[in-house]
Amino acid sequence: MRRAAWVCAVAVLLAGCGVGPSGVLDGGPAPTGVAPGVTLYFLDADQRLQPQQRATDRLGTVSSGVSLLLTGPGPGSGLHTQIAPVATTRVEVTTAPGLLRLVVPLAASDVGPSGVDQIVCTALGVHVQGGGDRGTRVQIRFTLPAPGSDEPRTCPLTG
Amino acid sequence: MRRWWPGGLRARLLVAFVLVTVLGAAAAAWSSAGSAGRALVAAAERGVAEAVTGRIGAVAAELTHPPDQDALDRLRAAVGPGALATYGDLRSAAGTGTDLVTDALRSAVRTGDRLVTQRVAARDGVWLLVGTPIAVTAPDGARTPSGIEVYVARDLADVERQVDGLTAGAAGTAALALPPAVLLALAAARGVLRPVRELRDTARRLAAGDLGARTPPRGADELTELTATVNEMAGSLQASMAALQRMRADARRFAADVSHELRTPLSTLTAVVEVLAAATADVADADARESAQLAIAETQRLVELVEDLMEVSRLDAGTASLHLEDVDAAAAVRDCLRARGWLDRVELLAPDGVGLRVDRRRLDVVVANLVGNALQHGGPPVRVLVGALDDRVRIEVVDGGPGVPQHVRAHVFDRFAKGDPARTRTPGSGLGLAIARENARLHGGDIAVADPTAAGGEGARFVLLLPREQEDR
Numbered sequence: 001m002r003r004a005a006w007v008c009a010v011a012v013l014l015a016g017c018g019v020g021p022s023g024v025l026d027g028g029p030a031p032t033g034v035a036p037g038v039t040l041y042f043l044d045a046d047q048r049l050q051p052q053q054r055a056t057d058r059l060g061t062v063s064s065g066v067s068l069l070l071t072g073p074g075p076g077s078g079l080h081t082q083i084a085p086v087a088t089t090r091v092e093v094t095t096a097p098g099l100l101r102l103v104v105p106l107a108a109s110d111v112g113p114s115g116v117d118q119i120v121c122t123a124l125g126v127h128v129q130g131g132g133d134r135g136t137r138v139q140i141r142f143t144l145p146a147p148g149s150d151e152p153r154t155c156p157l158t159g
Numbered sequence: 160m161r162r163w164w165p166g167g168l169r170a171r172l173l174v175a176f177v178l179v180t181v182l183g184a185a186a187a188a189w190s191s192a193g194s195a196g197r198a199l200v201a202a203a204e205r206g207v208a209e210a211v212t213g214r215i216g217a218v219a220a221e222l223t224h225p226p227d228q229d230a231l232d233r234l235r236a237a238v239g240p241g242a243l244a245t246y247g248d249l250r251s252a253a254g255t256g257t258d259l260v261t262d263a264l265r266s267a268v269r270t271g272d273r274l275v276t277q278r279v280a281a282r283d284g285v286w287l288l289v290g291t292p293i294a295v296t297a298p299d300g301a302r303t304p305s306g307i308e309v310y311v312a313r314d315l316a317d318v319e320r321q322v323d324g325l326t327a328g329a330a331g332t333a334a335l336a337l338p339p340a341v342l343l344a345l346a347a348a349r350g351v352l353r354p355v356r357e358l359r360d361t362a363r364r365l366a367a368g369d370l371g372a373r374t375p376p377r378g379a380d381e382l383t384e385l386t387a388t389v390n391e392m393a394g395s396l397q398a399s400m401a402a403l404q405r406m407r408a409d410a411r412r413f414a415a416d417v418s419h420e421l422r423t424p425l426s427t428l429t430a431v432v433e434v435l436a437a438a439t440a441d442v443a444d445a446d447a448r449e450s451a452q453l454a455i456a457e458t459q460r461l462v463e464l465v466e467d468l469m470e471v472s473r474l475d476a477g478t479a480s481l482h483l484e485d486v487d488a489a490a491a492v493r494d495c496l497r498a499r500g501w502l503d504r505v506e507l508l509a510p511d512g513v514g515l516r517v518d519r520r521r522l523d524v525v526v527a528n529l530v531g532n533a534l535q536h537g538g539p540p541v542r543v544l545v546g547a548l549d550d551r552v553r554i555e556v557v558d559g560g561p562g563v564p565q566h567v568r569a570h571v572f573d574r575f576a577k578g579d580p581a582r583t584r585t586p587g588s589g590l591g592l593a594i595a596r597e598n599a600r601l602h603g604g605d606i607a608v609a610d611p612t613a614a615g616g617e618g619a620r621f622v623l624l625l626p627r628e629q630e631d632r
Binding site for chain 2: 023024030059
């Protein structure tokens with residue numbers, strides 16, 4: 001009886017050492033970021049934001065998404081944009097915690113009030129699809145800023 | 160069941176101390192090493208999972224969806240060696256260790272939307288498996304499975320080595336506790352065992368007769384109490400032994416004094432009685448003559464008794480002296496018989512040339528006593544046989560009388576022992592056999608009653624054994 005207790009104690013001691021196999025354990029949320037295309041936001045006849053899927057085969061970056069937005073909705077879609085056409089569509093994106101900073105090649109006067117929402121929603125959409133936080137805000141820097149144009153904003157559709 | 164623990168108190172204390180100490184140290188070291196090991200493993204797993212998530216997240220945005228073979232291969236390359244990416248029936252090239260992926264892990268990946276891990280034992284050690292689906296997130300945050308699964312296998316040999324190192328360190332720490340435990344146990348055993356040993360030695364000396372033996376009590380524990388009790392016991396034993404001794408000495412001195420005091424009046428009485436005997440020899444009155452002879456006989460008995468008493472007193476007091484000389488046994492016995500006129504009544508079977516060194520007078524007393532008893536109480540034929548053993552001489556006195564009854568044999572050598580309780584008035588002092596045995600013992604020999612010569616318990620046989628050589632005393 002007593003010997004059995006000793007054997008048990010020693011077995012427990014030995015079993016506690018080293019690395020053993022385990023069952024299936026949870027390791028956190030799955031990664032994300034794949035998508036068949038990017039979602040851009042344009043305006044319909046009632047000046048309401050409407051998503052438009054672009055089959056780019058991949059999600060791409062926030063920068064490429066916003067650049068694509070600047071090229072316009074394309075003909076035949078029935079949607080329009082409040083962003084003036086530009087020669088270059090290069091957009092710089094820097095991220096800070098809870099904040100996306102976009103530097104767009106536009107003056108504040110080139111963009112209507114709903115145009116700002118178009119940019120914010122498109123940028124946020126790509127950010128969220130890529131695994132980013134939905135509460136992130138977007139700050140737009142224009143080449144010629146207007147008062148209050150670089151306030152951090154959220155998309156009226158999602159947030 | 161066989162006793163498998165050691166018997167000695169010291170060994171038991173030692174084993175108990177060492178077991179307790181080492182077990183305690185081992186338990187403490189093991190538990191800390193165990194938790195540190197678990198933390199190490201958990202950290203390693205978290206690190207691998209985060210790296211996998213990070214690498215997939217970094218390339219996911221640039222992956223075509225739905226993926227083709229090329230995209231899966233790029234994904235696999237981005238995650239690193241030991242990875243496998245699948246999409247439906249499409250599979251990327253398999254990395255090292257991905258064949259270890261279990262069905263449980265695969266089904267958890269397929270049905271869930273979380274990254275899962277599992278440790279599995281492989282031939283060369285423990286491997287960590289990470290499996291994860293890649294989710295498609297809508298712009299509003301809703302997640303759906305994309306069908307792409309990524310499996311990664313990582314060898315945990317490094318972590319295992321670290322944990323083994325921790326365990327070895329714990330074992331070493333526990334082993335460090337061993338020498339102090341042994342020293343402590345020895346010290347404790349010493350403290351307990353020294354008084355016990357002293358007590359044992361004292362008890363041995365007491366048992367051997369040294370009643371003055373004591374153990375000085377030290378300290379104030381239970382063993383000290385025991386020591387004090389043993390000392391008290393020895394003290395009272397010594398006191399009562401001393402009282403007993405004193406009483407015996409007093410009694411002996413009294414007997415010696417009495418017999419000594421009686422000697423002078425007795426010699427006067429003897430002389431007077433002899434005169435009386437001479438005076439009544441010619442008296443015609445037979446009654447007066449008989450009375451006078453009775454008085455002479457009784458007086459002689461009294462003298463003998465007093466002399467025997469004095470001899471016993473001397474033997475008791477240890478003042479009896481031995482005058483050793485070389486004697487021929489046969490001649491000495493023959494002289495003894497001849498002096499008493501017994502030669503014609505006693506058959507002597509003695510080879511010549513059996514020499515021994517004794518006090519001739521005392522040998523004479525012993526033989527005369529034995530033969531006298533045989534003639535008086537036993538019956539014919541009375542025989543004396545002398546024989547030589549290796550280093551002793553055997554003198555045997557045998558008679559054809561009724562023999563010594565079994566129940567009396569143990570007491571025949573006692574003082575004033577009577578062979579027949581009914582026979583109270585017999586010639587002789589009742590000290591004869593006692594004196595004979597004391598004399599034999601004075602020589603380093605002894606007298607015993609042997610088994611009867613004849614069947615049926617007839618015939619007494621007294622055997623006197625004396626050593627041939629006497630060591631000087």
